[in-house]
Every structure is written in C-alpha cells, then in structure tokens.
Amino acid sequence: MWTLLILHDAFDGYTRFDQFQESLGISSSMLTTRLKSLVVDGLLERRPYQTSPVRHEYMFTELGRSLHPVIVTLAAWGNSRLTPTERSMILVDAHSGKEVEPVVDAKTGRRLDDSATYVFTAGPAASDAMRIRYATRPAIPADEA
Template sequence: MDRDRFASISCSVARASGVVADPWALLVLRDLFLGLTRYDELRRDLGVATNVLADRLDRLVDAGLVVRAAYQQAPVRHEYRLTEAGHDLYGVVVALMAWGDRHLAPDGPPMLLVHDVCGHRTTPVVACDRCGGELTNDEVSVRPGPGGRHAPGTAVVAERLTGSVTG
C-alpha cells in the first residue's frame, strides 16, 4: 500500500492513517508506551519478523514519532524512544484498546488501565477540552477548518461542510 498518497489528502484522519494505521506500527507504539524500548524486546514481545519490525520502526522514525539512539557500540544496538508527537498518540492507542476491549475481548480486557493520580481503574474516553464532557458522534458538530479544501479524498465531505457542490 502506498502510504505517501494519504499525505496529500486534505484530511487529518487520512494523513495520520498514512503514518500509523498499520497493526504492526500500532503494536510497536503500544509496546513503547509500555516501556519496551530495545529492538530485541520489541521483536520478542511482538513475535514479528525482523524485516517487518525494522520497516515499522524506520517509518515511525521517519514520521518523527520515534527517535533511534545507540545504547551499545560493539555491536551497535539501538533503543527507540517516543518523541513528543509519539507521546501525543497515547490517547489514540488507549482509545483503540478500549474499543477492542468492549467489542473484541470476549474473555475480558487483556490489560487494565489504572489512573496513577487517583488510583482507580479507568476506561479511556474522548472528552471535550473545555467542559470535560464525553465526545460522541451524536453530540459533536463539524465546521469547515482553515486547512480544508475540496480535493480527492475529501470531495463529498467538503461539499457537506461548505454546503456547495462542485464538479
């Protein structure tokens, strides 16, 4: 799949999907959030082929989500650390996990999240940054943004947002 084609679509979902919408990339991010930083740890945990893991790590580094740093020189071995942009994906990964726990975990969640601040088990929700209310499709409206445009990948969406039909 040509992931670069998503970068030109005037849609943040498309652009983000081009970077992280791959099961192995998301699992690498999950493991980095869990504190696994070394290539060997990631490979052992994920059970993924070395070429696949190397490719996903390269993509995450190229996208600015992860940095690679040598921790050993002979032979050279690297660890991988999340950048600020990578850390910003935490909510996305745990929201995806919460959805999977709800819809795809018949025996219960494989992992439980505990909020260290209050000590309680928690389930991630997407909330309004102003009032704290949960954001649901029924309670959110969308308006045109400054970066939106009528183009491939957003043609019908742009028409609905602006109320105008073109070509």
C-alpha cells in the same frame, strides 16, 4: 496493525529491538521495516546504547509522545466491546489503580461516544470539496478558528 502494536509497546517502556520482537512475535524484517518507518515519520528516534557490537534503542520524540492519547483511546474503544473477563489489559490511574475511561471532551467533560453529539466540520484549511461536504454542519466560531 504492527505499527500500532509497536507504539503501544513503546508506551509500555519497550525501547529495544529484541523487546519488541519478543513481545509481538513479529519477524525481524517486518519489525525493522516498521521501526524505520516510525523513525522516518519522526515518531521515534534511534539512539545507540551499546558500541561493541553497536546496538540501538528506539525512543519517542515529542511528536511520538503526543500520540499517547490516541493509543489510550483506541485501547479504551477496544475494551468497550469486550466483557470484563475478555479484556487482556485495562487502563488504570497510575496512582489509585482504579480503572479509567478516557473518552471525554476535555472542555465539557461529556463522553464522546455519542456520534450525534460530536461531528466533524470544515476547518480553516479545508478545501472547497471539504467545505461542500460539511456545509450543513456547524461552523467553528470565529473566535475559535
């Protein structure tokens, strides 16, 4: 859970240890551990921003930035289970300020919330067990695989 909250704060522009700690109320040792993991996993990079004493900031890598749609979708999912007055944050269009719901298929524009409409199927690298699991599901057309 802390990792997702750290990533969310990073997408809000937080880069420094003290910013994350103040925002989240997380212990120094837990924050240190989580930030190290995010660096090792290639989602954040640690850069010095001050030399005396040495202080670092944490910036997204390209891989880390690619998680933005995932974090946005998780936030939208959470908000969908709350009444409008219970929401502590709302996703809006940065230019218009209008609330948005990002949970749509980019190709068709249809909502992804219907679990009967969208299902997983075996991909090209699927193991035999995965292919058996999804044997009754639609296969990916050859021109898309």
